[in-house]
Amino acid sequence: MLNLRQIRSFVAVYEEGSFTRAALREHATQSGVSQHVAALETGLGAPLFDRSAGGVAPTHAGRLFYARAITALRSLDAGVSEVRAAKGGLSGQVRAGLMPSFTRAALAPALEAFVALHPQVRVEVIEGYSGALCDMVRAGGIDFALVSAGAAVTGLDQSPIARDREMLVTAPDFAATAGVAHLDPVQLATLGPLRVVVPGRANARRTRLDAYFAAQGVTIAEVLEMDSMLGTLELVARSDWVAVLPGIICAGDADGRARRVHPLIAPEMHSDFVLIEPARGSLSPAAREFVAVLRQEITALIG
Numbered sequence: 001m002l003n004l005r006q007i008r009s010f011v012a013v014y015e016e017g018s019f020t021r022a023a024l025r026e027h028a029t030q031s032g033v034s035q036h037v038a039a040l041e042t043g044l045g046a047p048l049f050d051r052s053a054g055g056v057a058p059t060h061a062g063r064l065f066y067a068r069a070i071t072a073l074r075s076l077d078a079g080v081s082e083v084r085a086a087k088g089g090l091s092g093q094v095r096a097g098l099m100p101s102f103t104r105a106a107l108a109p110a111l112e113a114f115v116a117l118h119p120q121v122r123v124e125v126i127e128g129y130s131g132a133l134c135d136m137v138r139a140g141g142i143d144f145a146l147v148s149a150g151a152a153v154t155g156l157d158q159s160p161i162a163r164d165r166e167m168l169v170t171a172p173d174f175a176a177t178a179g180v181a182h183l184d185p186v187q188l189a190t191l192g193p194l195r196v197v198v199p200g201r202a203n204a205r206r207t208r209l210d211a212y213f214a215a216q217g218v219t220i221a222e223v224l225e226m227d228s229m230l231g232t233l234e235l236v237a238r239s240d241w242v243a244v245l246p247g248i249i250c251a252g253d254a255d256g257r258a259r260r261v262h263p264l265i266a267p268e269m270h271s272d273f274v275l276i277e278p279a280r281g282s283l284s285p286a287a288r289e290f291v292a293v294l295r296q297e298i299t300a301l302i303g
Helices: 004-016 019-026 030-044 060-085 107-117 130-139 172-178 204-215 229-237 247-253 285-302
Strands: 049-052 055-058 092-098 121-127 144-148 156-170 194-198 220-225 241-246 260-263 270-278
Touching: 004 019, 004 030, 004 060, 019 030, 055 060, 092 130, 092 285, 107 121, 107 285, 121 285, 130 144, 130 156, 130 270, 144 285, 156 172, 156 229, 156 247, 156 285, 172 260, 194 204, 194 229, 229 241, 241 247, 247 260, 247 285
Parallel strands: 092 121, 092 144, 194 220, 194 241
Antiparallel strands: 049 055, 144 270, 156 241, 156 260, 156 270
């Protein structure tokens, strides 16, 4: 007879592509996970994985069963959350992963509003970039993440959160020299040569920025790689280095005193942000409410 432990072990192996990594994720031994999967295969009467020295790959039966398994786990998880919530008000813990794009402007007001409404919920926020946060969601380290849209990943569901316009961010002196006022739209190709701060090559934004610069004929004098949003903003404020950043990050620069902000035109550039959550589970009522509060604040900031 099938049991929940067997199904969870199977889903972990499917998503991780390894019995070793699945065991780490499930806080179990490798032999224990192997036994659960073997028992499941016996009960179903079909092999779910092809095993080789190079790892494991799902069989046709495994792919079919995975689709049903995550639906069942998600439904069960939702039922547990609903029963707990019905006992009276939201409570428990919410573990959220946010990119720096959101922590600078949206997080504080969203947290303030959420905690005031739901004082029994403990919120933990991890800041990071898309790849690392997606890995944490899949491993169960956090409940959800708000990240840049990307390719589909096995074991994760993604849904749209917002679309934001990209901005050129400069020091006030640079903007004055270039002859553009705060909030004036700019065409990058007319401003070069530029000293540009960009994220490292492991960051998904870097590929998009490089492609945009190349396609629009932007003249780059020098490139500085920096995977620190606050560091980038500080450097731009005090030098002739510039950066292209999502508009939501620039919400704190509305007055234009520390930095000047300029929407990109000819063409415009946008960033799409999504909610990432485990395919195998349902967000708790508290997590869903926190997502709703974050979404409302993000929408208000982006306009």
